[in-house]
Amino acid sequence: MTESRKKAAARILLFSALLLFSYILQGLILNRHPIFGAKPLILPFIAVGAAVFFGRVKGGVVGIAAGFLMDLAYNQPTIMFTLTLAFIGLMVGYLVETVLVKGLFAYAVSALAALLICFAVEAVGYLIAGGASASAVLGVGLRQTAASALFAIPVYYIVLGISKLV
Amino acid sequence: MKDLISKKGIIVAAVAIVIALIAAVTMAVSGGNADFGRVISEPVFKPLRSAMNGLVGTLEDIYGYIYRYDTVVAENAQLKERIAELERDSRDYTEIVEENDRLRSLLGFAMRDFDTLPYEMKDVTIISWTASNFSSSFTINRGASSGIEVGDSVITAEGYLVGVVTEVGSTSSTVVSIIDTTMSVGAILSGTDETGIVEGDFNLFKESRLKLDYIDNAANVFIGDSVLTSGRGGNSPAGLIIGTVESIREDSTGHGSFAVVKPAADLSSVSNLYVITDIKAG
Numbered sequence: 001m002t003e004s005r006k007k008a009a010a011r012i013l014l015f016s017a018l019l020l021f022s023y024i025l026q027g028l029i030l031n032r033h034p035i036f037g038a039k040p041l042i043l044p045f046i047a048v049g050a051a052v053f054f055g056r057v058k059g060g061v062v063g064i065a066a067g068f069l070m071d072l073a074y075n076q077p078t079i080m081f082t083l084t085l086a087f088i089g090l091m092v093g094y095l096v097e098t099v100l101v102k103g104l105f106a107y108a109v110s111a112l113a114a115l116l117i118c119f120a121v122e123a124v125g126y127l128i129a130g131g132a133s134a135s136a137v138l139g140v141g142l143r144q145t146a147a148s149a150l151f152a153i154p155v156y157y158i159v160l161g162i163s164k165l166v
Numbered sequence: 167m168k169d170l171i172s173k174k175g176i177i178v179a180a181v182a183i184v185i186a187l188i189a190a191v192t193m194a195v196s197g198g199n200a201d202f203g204r205v206i207s208e209p210v211f212k213p214l215r216s217a218m219n220g221l222v223g224t225l226e227d228i229y230g231y232i233y234r235y236d237t238v239v240a241e242n243a244q245l246k247e248r249i250a251e252l253e254r255d256s257r258d259y260t261e262i263v264e265e266n267d268r269l270r271s272l273l274g275f276a277m278r279d280f281d282t283l284p285y286e287m288k289d290v291t292i293i294s295w296t297a298s299n300f301s302s303s304f305t306i307n308r309g310a311s312s313g314i315e316v317g318d319s320v321i322t323a324e325g326y327l328v329g330v331v332t333e334v335g336s337t338s339s340t341v342v343s344i345i346d347t348t349m350s351v352g353a354i355l356s357g358t359d360e361t362g363i364v365e366g367d368f369n370l371f372k373e374s375r376l377k378l379d380y381i382d383n384a385a386n387v388f389i390g391d392s393v394l395t396s397g398r399g400g401n402s403p404a405g406l407i408i409g410t411v412e413s414i415r416e417d418s419t420g421h422g423s424f425a426v427v428k429p430a431a432d433l434s435s436v437s438n439l440y441v442i443t444d445i446k447a448g
Contacts, residue, residue, distance in 0.1 A: 024214070024218055026297050027297045028219070028222070029218070029222055031295050032222060039297050056172075056178075057175060057178055060175065061181075063182070064182050067182070068185070068203060068207075070297075072203065072207055072211060073297040075303045075305060075333075075340045076298075077201040078185060078186070078202075079189050082186055086179065087182070089178075090175055090178060090179060094175075122298065123300065132368030133369055140299050
């Protein structure tokens with residue numbers, strides 16, 4: 001096995017472990033123990049981190065896997081977040097390759113954007129068809145974003161560590 | 167922009183779209199059965215969910231034992247008082263049982279005595295709750311192989327309605343709880359026989375409450391009234407206990423009103439449930 005293949009295999013293994021751990025944390029533990037009254041999102045940060053450190057293609061691939069797991073955690077068909085996180089991975093990777101400088105700032109801005117996109121994707125249906133008031137939906141969104149933000153920096157350093165290892 | 171639509175980028179986007187399309191098509195074709203994502207992940211994720219559910223439950227028990235000792239002692243004292251009260255009440259036991267049986271037969275259900283229930287049921291366990299902040303659903307450990315179908319009602323041992331099965335895999339199913347905004351079930355108020363529709367409402371969602379709307383005559387609705395399923399609108403059989411009227415509120419137009427219903431089932435603590443799979447013949 002060549003050195004580059006070994007690195008690719010190690011990368012896949014490490015990201016698979018990170019995705020699985022995040023799925024367990026987000027979908028099976030913190031869904032029962034909300035923070036600030038909200039269940040946090042963690043999986044989108046992995047797609048963003050992969051895109052920032054490994055580019056748009058790997059960001060997109062990790063985005064598909066993260067989105068698939070997020071749809072499973074949400075008890076819904078593998079459509080909404082599979083598409084959304086793949087799109088986020090591709091876009092963040094593209095922006096880091098063209099406009100943003102790879103690093104914490106690019107990650108933080110992209111992570112916040114990812115959280116807001118995930119919120120918007122989910123909330124729009126409730127606002128349009130569900131008859132929910134904007135204040136109620138925004139309140140949930142704010143709590144969700146605040147709870148999720150706690151996990152942004154730990155995920156950043158884990159993905160940074162992976163990028164240095166492989 | 168030219169860089170964005172590189173060959174590999176297009177392939178990744180195409181893969182994501184194909185996965186979503188297959189999921190949508192399999193959902194549409196199977197008529198409510200689990201999409202392909204659930205089907206391919208079920209063998210791995212169902213044991214994982216069950217194991218994590220058990221582990222988290224055990225850790226919660228340990229935490230409770232260590233950090234809530236004082237609470238447990240106080241609860242123990244309360245329970246001793248309660249036992250003394252119950253012993254006093256036991257004098258009336260026979261009379262209450264007879265009255266209870268009579269009332270239950272009048273209502274057409276007898277929830278505490280499963281053998282006399284007019285339903286075929288399967289006992290199920292919740293293996294995971296949704297991670298969404300916008301919806302309320304959970305996964306149970308039985309699916310099509312146990313005879314569970316989309317639309318089946320899920321109840322507690324006390325006969326309280328908890329939710330309705332919305333998606334069925336071979337060995338697990340998704341249940342949308344009664345407070346979810348997609349839920350809607352025909353309801354009847356015990357005593358007044360007023361009918362209406364109980365539905366999930368996003369503005370009441372965080373309070374774990376339901377909305378009783380479209381009532382024939384709102385003036386006949388009183389706080390404390392029991393709300394039961396009417397058997398109309400949806401697959402839920404008549405007579406299941408939904409909850410009690412907690413308050414009456416004006417709607418957003420200011421011209422009408424609706425009742426806020428507190429669910430009888432405590433959704434934060436339910437674990438072992440029953441799925442009504444059929445109505446017994448005769």
